[in-house]
Amino acid sequence: MSTLNRTTLFPxxxxxxxxxxxxxxxxxxxxxxxxxxxxxxxxxxxxxxxxAFLSFTVACIAGIMYLRKxxxxxxxxxxxxxxxxxxxxxxxxxxxxxWGKPIWNTYWTWDPRLxxxxxxxxxxxxxxILRSAIDEEGKRATFSAVMAIIGFxxxxxxxxxxxxxxxxxxxxxxxxxxxxxxxxxxxxxxxxTAMLIFxxxxxxxxxxxxxxxxxxNDLQTDGIR
Amino acid sequence: xxxxxxxRFLLGKDLRIELRKKESLVSMAFFGTLILVMLNIANxxxxxxxxETGAGILWVAIIFSSVLGLGxxxxxxxxxxxxxxxxxSPVTAGEIYLAKTLVNFTLMLLAELVLVPVFYVLFGAxxxxxxxxxxxxxxxxxxGFSTTGTLVSAISAGTRRNEVxxxxxxxxxxxxxxxxxxxxxxxxxxxxxxxxxxxxxxxxAAFCVVFTAAGYLLFPFAIRED
Numbered sequence: 001m002s003t004l005n006r007t008t009l010f011p012x013x014x015x016x017x018x019x020x021x022x023x024x025x026x027x028x029x030x031x032x033x034x035x036x037x038x039x040x041x042x043x044x045x046x047x048x049x050x051x052a053f054l055s056f057t058v059a060c061i062a063g064i065m066y067l068r069k070x071x072x073x074x075x076x077x078x079x080x081x082x083x084x085x086x087x088x089x090x091x092x093x094x095x096x097x098x099w100g101k102p103i104w105n106t107y108w109t110w111d112p113r114l115x116x117x118x119x120x121x122x123x124x125x126x127x128x129i130l131r132s133a134i135d136e137e138g139k140r141a142t143f144s145a146v147m148a149i150i151g152f153x154x155x156x157x158x159x160x161x162x163x164x165x166x167x168x169x170x171x172x173x174x175x176x177x178x179x180x181x182x183x184x185x186x187x188x189x190x191x192x193t194a195m196l197i198f199x200x201x202x203x204x205x206x207x208x209x210x211x212x213x214x215x216x217n218d219l220q221t222d223g224i225r
Numbered sequence: 226x227x228x229x230x231x232x233r234f235l236l237g238k239d240l241r242i243e244l245r246k247k248e249s250l251v252s253m254a255f256f257g258t259l260i261l262v263m264l265n266i267a268n269x270x271x272x273x274x275x276x277e278t279g280a281g282i283l284w285v286a287i288i289f290s291s292v293l294g295l296g297x298x299x300x301x302x303x304x305x306x307x308x309x310x311x312x313x314s315p316v317t318a319g320e321i322y323l324a325k326t327l328v329n330f331t332l333m334l335l336a337e338l339v340l341v342p343v344f345y346v347l348f349g350a351x352x353x354x355x356x357x358x359x360x361x362x363x364x365x366x367x368x369g370f371s372t373t374g375t376l377v378s379a380i381s382a383g384t385r386r387n388e389v390x391x392x393x394x395x396x397x398x399x400x401x402x403x404x405x406x407x408x409x410x411x412x413x414x415x416x417x418x419x420x421x422x423x424x425x426x427x428x429x430a431a432f433c434v435v436f437t438a439a440g441y442l443l444f445p446f447a448i449r450e451d
Contacts, residue, residue, distance in 0.1 A: 147394065162404075
């Protein structure tokens with residue numbers, strides 16, 4: 001099929017896999033003994049959190065690459081990953097709060113992981129505000145690259161300093177074992193794959209969009225000259 | 226050695242301007258005092274605060290007032306195109322960064338000489354006066370705030386919305402430092418010895434080291450006008 005080119009391949013795959021993952025979450029994965037159906041949000045929460053963290057890692061790498069190479073493509077990658085990262089972190093915070101209310105009896109607590117996600121959200125949302133405040137392309141790219149890098153450096157410090165408080169977040173995946181039923185692991189893997197493919201699809205769309213925007217901008221300024 | 230001399234020269238230049246105009250320092254001390262008075266009223270007149278609330282109040286006043294001084298550090302250079310002149314002069318961008326960090330560090334320290342006594346006058350009735358335990362906390366926050374803030378203010382001064390963007394970009398980054406400082410300060414105000422506060426002081430020092438290095442490396446990109 002000629003319409004199924006490289007840009008639409010990942011969204012098409014995600015359109016198949018995400019409904020499949022939802023189906024598995026509700027009909028294949030067993031009901032958790034103490035938490036019941038509330039636990040099912042975990043199959044979206046963890047992949048979302050993982051993809052959000054992936055976006056900020058990509059943003060940091062793209063920032064470093066932009067400062068080294070000064071190529072427009074790296075700025076497009078940086079912008080795309082920050083945008084997706086902010087959206088995904090928002091969803092992580094929402095899904096986490098929805099789970100926390102029945103299980104922890106509170107929507108919010110100052111747990112290291114919660115604190116880290118919230119501060120990450122603040123840092124990278126401020127990056128988006130910064131981008132909207134600058135019109136010159138080169139300056140916008142340089143400044144947001146610097147912010148993306150120091151924002152990423154801040155993450156381990158935030159996590160370590162928040163650990164000095166207390167933690168009630170469940171550690172499901174440890175280094176020695178996974179505290180899950182095997183059918184739960186399969187469901188988790190499927191939804192993780194679906195989410196990552198969805199992430200790649202979104203990312204490719206946004207990168208292409210940013211590049212096109214820059215090209216249109218070039219044409220407009222050339223026209224004025 | 227000559228690098229040290231250049232930093233000292235730049236620092237002297239900025240401090241001399243500040244000494245003659247006194248614009249940053251006066252507004253920092255005034256605004257900080259204003260915040261302290263407002264929080265005192267908000268707390269309920271005549272009501273005492275405990276160590277934890279007191280620590281929070283002190284740091285809100287210091288951090289918010291310091292942003293005023295920080296915003297001026299580069300805005301002043303941008304106004305007359307002095308950044309270009311600074312970059313043309315035989316100093317490296319890293320030296321400019323260190324000098325500006327020290328300027329801001331000094332301004333914060335001078336403003337705190339006013340704010341901490343005012344804080345004790347307004348809130349200190351039940352708090353332990355522990356200036357010697359408070360000092361290392363103040364110095365570490367000043368350093369961390371200045372290293373991060375100098376980098377961020379170079380960025381925000383390059384945009385058209387300097388005053389709005391500076392706190393938006395800076396506060397999320399220094400949130401861990403502020404949280405640790407509040408915890409350490411509440412310990413100091415509750416008359417804990419300095420050794421009991423090492424759990425907070427060590428990560429604060431780590432924050433300063435990490436952001437001094439990051440700022441030194443990234444500052445050349447933030448200051449260059451292209």
